Amino acid sequence: MTEGTGQATAGVTVEHHLLAEVVTRQLEAMLSVGNYDAVKLLLEPVQPVDVAEAIGNLRQNLQAIAFRLLSKDEAISVYEYLDTVTQQNLLSLLRSGEMQEVMEEMSPDDRARLFEELPAKVVRQLLDQLSPEERKVTAELLGYEAETAGRLMTTEYIALKENQTALEALDIVRRRARDTETIYSLYVTDNERRLTGILSLRxxxxxxxxxxxxxxxxxxxxxxxxxxxxxxxxxxxxxxxxLAVPVVDLEQRLVGIVTVDDVIDVIEQEATRDLYAAGAVQAGDEDDYFSSNLFTVARRRVVWLAVLVVASFFTSEVIAANEEVLQKVVLLAAFIPLLGGTGGNVGAQSSTVVIRGLSTQSISALGPLKAVGREAMAGALLGILMMILVVPFAWWRGESPLVGLSVGMSLLAITTLAATAGAAFPLLFDRMGLDPALMSTPFITTCTDVAGTLIYLKTAEWLLVNLPQLLTAAGISTQIAPVLLS
Amino acid sequence: MTEGTGQATAGVTVEHHLLAEVVTRQLEAMLSVGNYDAVKLLLEPVQPVDVAEAIGNLRQNLQAIAFRLLSKDEAISVYEYLDTVTQQNLLSLLRSGEMQEVMEEMSPDDRARLFEELPAKVVRQLLDQLSPEERKVTAELLGYEAETAGRLMTTEYIALKENQTALEALDIVRRRARDTETIYSLYVTDNERRLTGILSLRxxxxxxxxxxxxxxxxxxxxxxxxxxxxxxxxxxxxxxxxLAVPVVDLEQRLVGIVTVDDVIDVIEQEATRDLYAAGAVQAGDEDDYFSSNLFTVARRRVVWLAVLVVASFFTSEVIAANEEVLQKVVLLAAFIPLLGGTGGNVGAQSSTVVIRGLSTQSISALGPLKAVGREAMAGALLGILMMILVVPFAWWRGESPLVGLSVGMSLLAITTLAATAGAAFPLLFDRMGLDPALMSTPFITTCTDVAGTLIYLKTAEWLLVNLPQLLTAAGISTQIAPVLLS
Incomplete structure (x- = not known):
C-alpha cells in the first residue's frame, strides 16, 4: 500500500471502530433499499482502511455488491486492507474477470500475503491470470521464507542511474509516482542492478x-x-x-524495499508475541484471537497449560515425599503458596526484563554474564526486603520462631535462585539461536515452584526435625529446644 | 530529527551494537594519541545514531573532545540521539557559546524532551539563550501534558495557502527542505492558521x-x-x-505535526509497559533498566512484590483456617500448588489476551460482555481438558477416588473463575478510565490463588469429612464409604 497523506472522513477526533460501525450501518441500510448512488457518495471521502472494515462487517452477499460499487482505484486499495476471510469471499463471489485487475494492481507484498492463505488450486488459477511480469514477482516473493525481509518487501521502487541528471530523475519520479510504493526513497543501481547509492526525494x-x-x-x-x-x-x-530500507541478494543486486508502514506492524506483532509468551498463550495470527472460535482458543492455550500442569505434578511429588515433616507441623503447608508465589513473581520479573531487553537490544551493552549476575544480586536484595514482611508473619502464624526462620531462609534462597534462572534461561535460549520468549515466564514460575518447595521443606525438616534431635542427643534439649519450638 | 535516507557506514549486514563498539574502540585509540583528523575521517560516513552511541560509550572527558570534532550539522543531529546523561555532560563541559547553536537548531520536540530532564536552573539559562521564536515554541511544547500529541509533535512543518500554484508550492518546499522535519506531508491553512486541507509531496x-x-x-x-x-x-x-498526522488546537488551528518515526518509539514504549505490567515490574523510563543501579531496580520491583506477598498471606490464612481437614488427609496439601498454579496460568492467559486486545483495539468489535462470556467458557473448557490429566493423578497420588474428585471439581471451578476474573478486571479498569495493565497478570494470579485454595479445601472438607459422616448417619457407611475412601 502507498503512504496515506492524511485524507479521511469528516470527523476530526478519531474513534476508528465507532466510525467503521456507523459506516457499516449506513451501508447496510442503503444497500438493502438499492440506493447505490448514495453508497458511492457515502464511501467517496472515507479512508480505504475504514471502507475495508465496514465491508468486512457486512453480510457475505452484501460484501460483493458494496465492493462492486467502488471505483477501480478504490477497489484496489480497499481490497488490500480487507481481512483474509472477506478477500477469499470476494474472490469466490465475483467473476474472475472483475478480480483479475484487482489482483494485477495489488502491491506485490500484499498479494503474496493473500496467496499464502488461499488453497493451492485457487492460487494456481490466479497466478495464471496475472501478467507474466507480476506472476514472476509473486512467485519470487512466495519463494522467500516467512518473516524475512524477502517476504516483507515490495518490488515496486524507483531505481535511477548514476549518470542521469536531477531533472531527468525528477521526471522519472513524476511518471512512476502513481504506481510505486514510495517515491521518497530513491535507489541508484548499475547495469547489473547492483545497488551503488541512495538518495531521498528531499x-x-x-x-x-x-x-x-x-x-x-x-x-x-x-x-x-x-x-x-x-x-x-x-x-x-x-x-x-x-522511511524504507533496500533489500539486496547475495550479489548485492537490489531486489526490493521494505517500507516503514510494514515495519510498524512487525514491531506490534513481535510485541504481541512476547506478551503472549509471557502469558502462556501460543502465538498465532495474533490479530484474530477475538474472532476465532472457542476450540481454536482452547487449542492455543491447552498445550502450555498441560506442560505446566505436568511440571506442577513434580511439586506435588515433592510435597508428598515430605509428608512426614508436614504431618509433624501441618501449618508448614500454609507457607508453600506464599514461597512459591514470591519465587514465581521474582522469576517472572527477571525473565520479563531480560526477554524485553533482548527484543529492544537494550541488554546488549551489558553482556549476558553481567546481566545474570545483576539479576542474581537483585533477587537476593529483594529476598532480604521481603523477609522483613514475611518472617514476622510466619513466626506468628506458624506459632514458632523456627517456622519463621525456615520460611525466611528459604525465601532468600528461592528469590535468588528465581532471579538467576529467570535471567539465565532466556539468555541461554537466545545464545542457542532459539526464541528467548519460549523460555517463558510461566515456565520459569513453575520450575521455581518445584525447586522452591523442595528447598523450603528440606530447610524446615532440618530445623524442625533434625535440629531438635541433635539438641536432644547433645543433652541440651531441656534448656533451648522448648524456647525455639514454643 | 529528519527522516534518514539510508546512508550508513561501510558494512552491509547490520549489527548495530557491534558497529558502535568498533567505532568506540577506534575513537578511543585515535583520541588518546590526539589524531583528530583520523577521527573526522572515521566519523564522516557513520550514521548520527551510531556516532551518538559511540560517543556515549566514551569516558566523560573524551566525549566533549569527540563532540567538538563534529561539523556543525553533524553535531546537531548527533546531539539529538545522545542519551540524556551524555547530553547533560556535554552541556556542562562545553562553553555555553558552543552549545547555544546546537540548542537553537535542535528539533523542538527533541529539545523539549531534553529540557524536561534538566534541572530548572539550567533550563532557565538555556531558554534565555534561545532566539525569541525558538524559546516561545519550546515553552509551548513544555506546556502540554506528557504523553500527549502536544508533547510528541514538532512545530516544524510546511504550511501552504489554497491560492498558491503547484509551482509556487514546490518552490516553498525546496527552500524549506533543509530545516523542516518532513517535506512529504504538506498542510494547507487559511489566514487564521486553521487547517483546511492536506496534500503529499507525491x-x-x-x-x-x-x-x-x-x-x-x-x-x-x-x-x-x-x-x-x-x-x-x-x-x-x-x-x-x-507518514505524519497534523495536530490542531480547540479552534482547529494547526499547531504541529507528529511523524511516523516518533510513533514507532511510542508503540514500542507502550508494548514494554504492557509487558512490564504483566511481569510485575513498575514502568519507568523503560530504556534504562539495564543501565540503572541495583537499588533503582529493586525499587521498581519491590512494591509489586510486597503487594503480592501480602495478598498471599490470605492464602496462608485460608490454609491455616482449614488445618483440620489437612490434618486428616495430609496429602491434600500436595495439590494446593497444582490448583493454584493452573488457576493462575488460566487467569494470566485471559488477562494477557484481553489487555493486549485493548491495546491493539482488536477486542472492540466484540464488546466487553461477550468477551468476558467467551473467556468464561474457554476457562470451563480448559478446566475439563485439564481434568483428564489431573484427576487420575490426584486419585493415584491422593490414594483415594474422593481426593481425585475434590481436586477435579475444584479445578473446573477455579479455571472458570480465573478466566472470568482475568478478562473482567482489565475491562472494568478500562471502563473506569484506568490503565487495564494495572490489573496485571500477577495480581490476578494471586487473587486466584486465595479463592482457589478456599474452593479446594472446602470441597475436600465436604467430600472427605462431611460426606462420610452423612453416610454413617444414614447407616450406609459399611457398604459404600470404604470403597470411596480406600
Missing part, C-alpha cells in the same frame, strides 16, 4: 537540476538481505528513522 | 505546475488534538499508514 528536490545523480547520492548504503529476519529489518528502520 | 510533484493548491489538496483531513493520548496518535498513523 535531496533530489533541493539539488541543482543539472547535477548528476552520482554527485547527489550517498554511496554508503545501509541495506538488508532477503533472508534477514523481519524483526531485524524493523529494528534497522526504527534505529535510523528510515 | 500529489504536488505529479500535479500540473499551474494548478492551484486548492484543487490538488484533500479537504477531508484526519487530525488529532494537542491533548490526544500518544497511544491514540500512534494507532492513527499505524491504521492509515500515514
Amino acid at each position: 535531496d533530489l528536490v533541493t539539488a541543482d537540476p543539472h547535477t548528476l545523480i552520482r554527485d547527489v547520492m550517498t554511496e554508503e548504503v545501509l541495506s538488508v538481505r532477503t533472508n534477514t529476519d523481519q524483526e531485524k529489518v524493523a529494528r534497522t528502520i526504527q534505529r535510523y528513522d528510515f | 500529489d504536488l510533484v505529479t500535479a500540473d505546475p499551474h494548478t492551484l493548491i486548492r484543487d490538488v489538496m484533500t479537504e477531508e483531513v484526519l487530525s488529532v488534538r494537542t491533548n490526544t493520548d500518544q497511544e491514540k496518535v500512534a494507532r492513527t498513523i499505524q491504521r492509515y499508514d500515514f
